[in-house]
Amino acid sequence: MTNAHPTAPAHRTPQFLTATRNILVFLARQPTSLFGLIVLAVLILVAIFAPLIATQDPITQDLNNALQSPNAAHFFGTDELGRDIFSRLVYGARITLTVIFLVTIVVGPIGLLFGTVAGYFGGRVDTVMMRITDIFLSFPSLILSMAFVAALGPSLNNAIIAIALTSWPPIARLARAETLTFRKADYIAAARLQGASPARIIWRSIVPMCLPSVLIRLTLNMATVILTAAGLGFLGLGAQPPMPEWGAMIATGRRYMIDSWWLVTFPGLAILSVSLAFNLLGDGLRDALDPKQMNRR
Amino acid sequence: MDPILDVQNLSIRYGGAPKPAVRDVSFTLGHERLGIVGESGSGKSTVGRAIMRLLDTATITADRMQFEDVDLLAATEAQMLKIRGKRMSMILQDPKFSLNPIQRCGHQISEAYRTHMKCSKAEAKARAIEMLEQVHIRDPERVYDLYPHEVSGGMGQRVMIAMMLLTSPDLVIADEPTSALDVTVRLQVLQILDGLVRDKGIGLIMISHDLNLVRAFCDRVLIMYAGRLVETLDAKDLDNARHPYTRGLLAAQPRIGGSRAPLPVLEREASWVNPQEAV
Amino acid sequence: MPAGKLRLNSLAGSALSILVTLFGLLVLTFVIGRMMPADPVRAIVGEDATREVYENVYRQLGFDKPLWQQFMLYMRDVLTLNFGTSIRTGQPILQDIARVLPATIELATFAIIIGAGVGVPLGVIAAVNKDRWPDQVIRIISLLGNSMPIFWTGMIALLIFYAGLGWVGGSGRMSQFYIGMVPERTNFLLIDSVLAGQWDVFWSAINHIILPALLLGYSSAAFITRMTRSFMLDQINQEYITTARVKGLSRRQTIWRHAFGNIRVQLVTIVALAYGALLEGAVLIETVFAWPGFGQYLTSNLLIGDMNAVMTCVLIVGVIFIGLNILSDILYRVFDPRTR
Numbered sequence: 001m002t003n004a005h006p007t008a009p010a011h012r013t014p015q016f017l018t019a020t021r022n023i024l025v026f027l028a029r030q031p032t033s034l035f036g037l038i039v040l041a042v043l044i045l046v047a048i049f050a051p052l053i054a055t056q057d058p059i060t061q062d063l064n065n066a067l068q069s070p071n072a073a074h075f076f077g078t079d080e081l082g083r084d085i086f087s088r089l090v091y092g093a094r095i096t097l098t099v100i101f102l103v104t105i106v107v108g109p110i111g112l113l114f115g116t117v118a119g120y121f122g123g124r125v126d127t128v129m130m131r132i133t134d135i136f137l138s139f140p141s142l143i144l145s146m147a148f149v150a151a152l153g154p155s156l157n158n159a160i161i162a163i164a165l166t167s168w169p170p171i172a173r174l175a176r177a178e179t180l181t182f183r184k185a186d187y188i189a190a191a192r193l194q195g196a197s198p199a200r201i202i203w204r205s206i207v208p209m210c211l212p213s214v215l216i217r218l219t220l221n222m223a224t225v226i227l228t229a230a231g232l233g234f235l236g237l238g239a240q241p242p243m244p245e246w247g248a249m250i251a252t253g254r255r256y257m258i259d260s261w262w263l264v265t266f267p268g269l270a271i272l273s274v275s276l277a278f279n280l281l282g283d284g285l286r287d288a289l290d291p292k293q294m295n296r297r
Numbered sequence: 298m299d300p301i302l303d304v305q306n307l308s309i310r311y312g313g314a315p316k317p318a319v320r321d322v323s324f325t326l327g328h329e330r331l332g333i334v335g336e337s338g339s340g341k342s343t344v345g346r347a348i349m350r351l352l353d354t355a356t357i358t359a360d361r362m363q364f365e366d367v368d369l370l371a372a373t374e375a376q377m378l379k380i381r382g383k384r385m386s387m388i389l390q391d392p393k394f395s396l397n398p399i400q401r402c403g404h405q406i407s408e409a410y411r412t413h414m415k416c417s418k419a420e421a422k423a424r425a426i427e428m429l430e431q432v433h434i435r436d437p438e439r440v441y442d443l444y445p446h447e448v449s450g451g452m453g454q455r456v457m458i459a460m461m462l463l464t465s466p467d468l469v470i471a472d473e474p475t476s477a478l479d480v481t482v483r484l485q486v487l488q489i490l491d492g493l494v495r496d497k498g499i500g501l502i503m504i505s506h507d508l509n510l511v512r513a514f515c516d517r518v519l520i521m522y523a524g525r526l527v528e529t530l531d532a533k534d535l536d537n538a539r540h541p542y543t544r545g546l547l548a549a550q551p552r553i554g555g556s557r558a559p560l561p562v563l564e565r566e567a568s569w570v571n572p573q574e575a576v
Numbered sequence: 577m578p579a580g581k582l583r584l585n586s587l588a589g590s591a592l593s594i595l596v597t598l599f600g601l602l603v604l605t606f607v608i609g610r611m612m613p614a615d616p617v618r619a620i621v622g623e624d625a626t627r628e629v630y631e632n633v634y635r636q637l638g639f640d641k642p643l644w645q646q647f648m649l650y651m652r653d654v655l656t657l658n659f660g661t662s663i664r665t666g667q668p669i670l671q672d673i674a675r676v677l678p679a680t681i682e683l684a685t686f687a688i689i690i691g692a693g694v695g696v697p698l699g700v701i702a703a704v705n706k707d708r709w710p711d712q713v714i715r716i717i718s719l720l721g722n723s724m725p726i727f728w729t730g731m732i733a734l735l736i737f738y739a740g741l742g743w744v745g746g747s748g749r750m751s752q753f754y755i756g757m758v759p760e761r762t763n764f765l766l767i768d769s770v771l772a773g774q775w776d777v778f779w780s781a782i783n784h785i786i787l788p789a790l791l792l793g794y795s796s797a798a799f800i801t802r803m804t805r806s807f808m809l810d811q812i813n814q815e816y817i818t819t820a821r822v823k824g825l826s827r828r829q830t831i832w833r834h835a836f837g838n839i840r841v842q843l844v845t846i847v848a849l850a851y852g853a854l855l856e857g858a859v860l861i862e863t864v865f866a867w868p869g870f871g872q873y874l875t876s877n878l879l880i881g882d883m884n885a886v887m888t889c890v891l892i893v894g895v896i897f898i899g900l901n902i903l904s905d906i907l908y909r910v911f912d913p914r915t916r
Contacts, residue, residue, distance in 0.1 A: 032716070040799055104649070131593070135600035138897045139890065142857035147890045150878045151608045227725055233859050234727045235875055250728055254864075258739055268728035276723035283719065351821055374826075382824030387821075394815035399837050400914055409823040444913045460823070 010195035026288040033284025037276035045127050047093040052232060058244045067260050077262040085120065085262060088244035089270050095245050096274060099160055099229045100222050106164040107171055108218055114168065115175025116202050120183060133169045141166040142228055149205065149237040156245065159238035165222060174217050178210040212289055222284035223275040230271045244272050300350065301500040302326040303467050305361035309340070309347050312354035319524045326468070330494065330501040332532070333522035334546075341504045344521075345470040348502075349387055350377050365467065368465055383413040385468040386461040388490070391477035392453025394446035403441030403454075405427075406460045413464055427477050428459040432489050451482035457488060469494065470502045473516030475510070486515060508535075508546055520546075523570050542569055590905065594898060601894040605887045606650050654797070655820055659888040664880060669888045672873065678763035679861070680750060680869035683792065684854040686785055690793025691854075692847050698797070699804020703812060704831060714801060721798025726857050730791055730864035737787060745784035747866035750802075754780055788865045792857050796850040803846045807839040814838075841911045848904040851896050 027033040046053055055075075062082030070077040076085040118129035136144070141163075149163035182205075189257060191201050232238035233247025241248060248268040253263030303325045310317040320338040324331070335341045346352050348362070350369060362369040367380060386409075389395035397405055406428065408420035414421070420440070429437035432455040445453060454474065461469060474490065480499050485493040491514055494501045509519055512532050520528040520543045528540040538544050545563040617634050625633075634640065638649050653659065659669040671835040695718075702714040738746045745751060749765050754777045758768050766785075811817065813836060820830045859871035866872075870889065877885040 072658050126670060131596055131600065135597055135604055138597060138601065138633070138854055138901070140893065140897070142856045142859060143890060143893050146874070147605070147608050148885050150881070150883065177768060193698060223723055227901065228725075230725050231727065233865065234725075234860065247725070247727075250725075250731070254731060261735060264731050265726065268725060268732065271725045271728065272723055275725070276720060279719045279723050283715070349822060351818060378824050378826055380824070381822055387818075388814055391821060397816040397820070397834050397838070400834075401910075402891045405819075406827075412824045444916050457819075459817075519762065571684045 003255060016282055021217050023285070023288045027281070027284045029288075030284055032280045033141050036277040036279075036281035036284065037156055039246065039273055040281065041099065041271075043274055043277075044091050046090055048258040050090050052086075054090040055234075056087040057066075058083060058085035058088040058091040059242050060167045067256060067263075068261055076262070078265040079249070079263055080256055080260075082172070085097045085249075085266055088249060089266060092244040092270065094268070095156070095239060095243065096229070099163070100225055102160050103164045103225050104218055104222065105169065107168045107221070108214065111168040111171025112207060112210060112214060114172035114270070116206050118172070119176040119179025120198060120202050120206060122183070125178075129172075133172050136167045137173075139166070141224070143232055145228055145232060146235070146237060149232060150208070154237040154240065156239040156243065159229060160231045162232070167225065167228075170221070171214060171217060175210045175214055178213055182206060216282060216285050216289060219278060219285055223278040223282070226271065226275045226278065254258055299365075300325040301365060302502075303363045304348070305359060305362055306345065307344065307357070307362060308360040309343050309358075310354065310356045311352075311382065312356070317353075317524060319347070322521070322526045324519055324526070324529065326500050326502065328498050328500055329516040330491075330514060331502060332503045332505060332515035332518040334505060334508055334511050334518055336506060338523075339521040341521050342472050342522040344454060345387065345504050348468075349381060349385065350374075356560050379413075382409055382461075382466075383464045384466050385463070385470070386466045388454075388457055388461050388469065388471040388474045390473040391444065392448075392450060392457050393440070395457060396453060398445055400444075401441070402443050402445060404450065404457045406441075406463060409460045410455065410463050424463060425459070427545060428463045429456070431462075431493065432456075432459045433485075434459075434477050449482075450478050452484055454486050458486070458490055458493070462497070462499070464501065465497055468500045468502070470504065472504045473506070474503070476506070483510075508550060510538060525570065527569060540569075541566065578842050590902075592777055594902065597898055600893070601898075602651060602654060603647075603893060605891050605894075606647055607725065608890075609650075609883050609887045610646070610777050612697030615774075633886060654891070656731035660884045662877065662885045663882045664877060664885075669885050672885070673870065673889065675763060676868060676873045677870050679765070679867060680855065680858050680871060681784060682764050682766060683867060683869060684851060684858060687792035687854055687857075688796060688851045690789060691796030691850060692843075695795065695797035696843065699801040700808055700831060701803065701838070702805040703808030704811060704827070711805075714805075718801040721794050722770075722802075724795070726791060726795055727860040727864050730788065730861050733787055733791060734864070740790040744787045745780060749783075749784055749867065750777060750780040784865075788861045788867060792854055792861055794856055796854055799850055799853070800843075800846060804839065807842045808835060811835040811838050842913065844907045845904045848900040848907075852900050855893055855896065867903065 024037075027037055030291040055073075060083065062078070065074075065078050065082040066080055068074055068082075069076045074084050074086065078084055079088070100166055112253075114129060114133065118126045118133075139147075145159070145167045148165055152158040152161065188201060194268055201211050202205065229238055230245075230250075232246030233245045234251045236248070236251060239245030239248050241252065249267040250264050250271075253260070253267070257264050307322045308317050309319040309320060313528065322340075322344060333341045333344065343352070343355075347355070347357050348364070348369065350357075350372070357370070359370060364380070364385065372380070373542065396402065396418045403422065403425055406425040407418070410424050411418070412418070412446065416424075426437045426441055429440060432453055434440050439457070445456075448456065453542065454477075458474075459561045471490065475486055478486060487510070490501075491500070501515075503511060503515055512535050515532050516528050518532050518535060518540065519526055520530070520538075520540065522542050528538060528543050530538055530543075535543075538547060542563075542565075545561070548561045549563055551560060598736045617630060617639070619635050622786050637644050639659045640650070657670060661667060662669050665672055698714050698718070699738050709779065734746065737743045745825065748755075754774075758765065758772050758774055758777050761771060762769050765781045766778060769775070769781060808831075812831075814835075817830055817835060820834045821827075855870070858867075858869060859874060861867065862869045862871035863875055874886065875891040877889070
């Protein structure tokens, strides 16, 4: 088990790559998850090349051009301060991606650590850790996020912290459940007999086994993260003006909604399509990694 | 005497599977007890379920599949609903899974009766309790009100038998009826089943992997291998089997008082999968 | 009987775990309440209070004491249901919440009826037709429901069905015209208006609740559908389903009489969970529809920084969640003979 074969990493990488390719091929074959993949690819490209794609600066006001309906110069119209909505949406993609990225790299490791440690040690450690998880789970995540933001003060960074603080428990639960199924396995016992420390066993033998299901869960979670972030932005607890965050754009557009429908419609569609993309992708990923499904198709 | 069931060249292919699970199986069944023996995956259970028309995703082809006056190949689902449970029924393997865990045993038994007979609840209950007595349950009134998790495996299987024989069907398929039970109660359950089948003149198909059991309780035996019928024999002629697979199976049976040399291991040959020569 | 003892033990065990969870809730709200960088005293006394007034309030709130003593005081206040007064309304917070909560419960209950009423049958249909077109269509519908930002859908729905088509009432629980006409007894407007025999108010209320309830109901139907489908798929392949078919029951009878009974227990848990989640959706939808409920109360206190009121709201939501869990636990025991 622990023999450090010099060629092992070299072998592992291509295998990992082929597995990834197989999954991508599987996802691309279904129209629904293909849609998810395309939307995400577009989102990432738009975020990277935002300055090239945007037609105008997202922050600069132009009061002479306020509340213009969609036209050739402003694809999605302008808002109450004359800012181009299309350009703001384009820059907003960066904010959305940042939120998803930061939340995920915080939540994944915390959830994994908590779940695997609780699952591996069991007994009292497990009881205490799962009780803490349960307490976090006994609040709806948006309300708990609101409480955290209230305490920390409204800003985008605090919204990210709040979302991360409230979305690790389900991951921990999952990692624990997975760990419990391997804990008694012979190869874990073998590693223990060889004198491997718990930390080593968890890190080398248990964490890799939990990773696939945790990754699926994180993908599915991203849709929720987007909706929560947008919700906080809408309530004025997330990104603050003049940042072009989609939820906050809807909140300011609300006052002009009756006469200028484009102010709320386009940011909403952006949120909807990205969160739908993650949901479709997560759904497809679940099918792709379920061996029973694989054989049948 | 007209056969109860006449099956000619039955083939079954599951949806999406590359090869058929059962190929060209032919047999007839009179008022007798027919055993179908084979290892797991040989297609024996599939045959039973195809006769009951329970395989929704499989394609079934046959030259003939006649149950009394019913052409099972052409019968509509509406016709099958009238036949299933009334004129043919099936005893499943493990009462732990085959009884609905949240309904009382008695309710499940009388449901079988009430599905096909117009009668009051009280009458169905009376019939069910009578049937429970016939499967040698001592306190039928009490068992009637028990949930499946509250009865033992042997008792659960007797409940199953009661449920399936209550409507006096002409054909009963018993799919591994005792494999899930403790060895100690197997014989008892089999004897109960056997007694009822004889009394009521029911045609029985006993699906099993246990050669000895089939030999003791059946009149005729079909041997299946890899989805094909390799041999059909009278139970008493089993020792004169010609097909190498059957002979191999028999040779692999331990015998009290027999030789203590290691039992021979079954050697498989690719040619067994080929069509059966006329026996 | 050992089974009886076991049951007592498990009851005592769950009572204990509820107490522990409640205690954890207190710790969590206490910690969140104290870690805010904003000054709670300043929020109460205002910007231009004298130093003397400030320090008075500071001591009144117990901020000069060590943390553990503050926590003890907090515990005492919670146990005696003394949550202080709201800065915004000047009323006791608990009284405020008792006033606004019925509006939210009314909305959430209406929504869960829609959500379960639509979601459960759809989930069953999807499972029975797995991988065929009804399943695919239902999958898309429910994923869409999971993906929509409800505050945005609320606005679009208002734009279309209120401003555009005029089919439903706009914001609030009833038309402006009727406000104050109904004597407040239960604070459930639908009930109060019926009790007072004011049917026009009742219809106005229905007209106003239907749109937000439909939207909330859709989002919980989306969740309930997915869960029902997967529970049902687990059951459909069970042997007892084969038994039922062997008995001669039709597909429909097999599904509803046998399989459905076996998912009832899980459904109860899921519906309770969905009901709790509706409180969350209500926070956003109440803002859009100017619904004078719990969510709006929470948001408005949050925006003025009244931490006391916010934490009380959070605590109450936590207690409601725990209550729903206990309820689903009890129903579990009622519906599943194996747990009796």
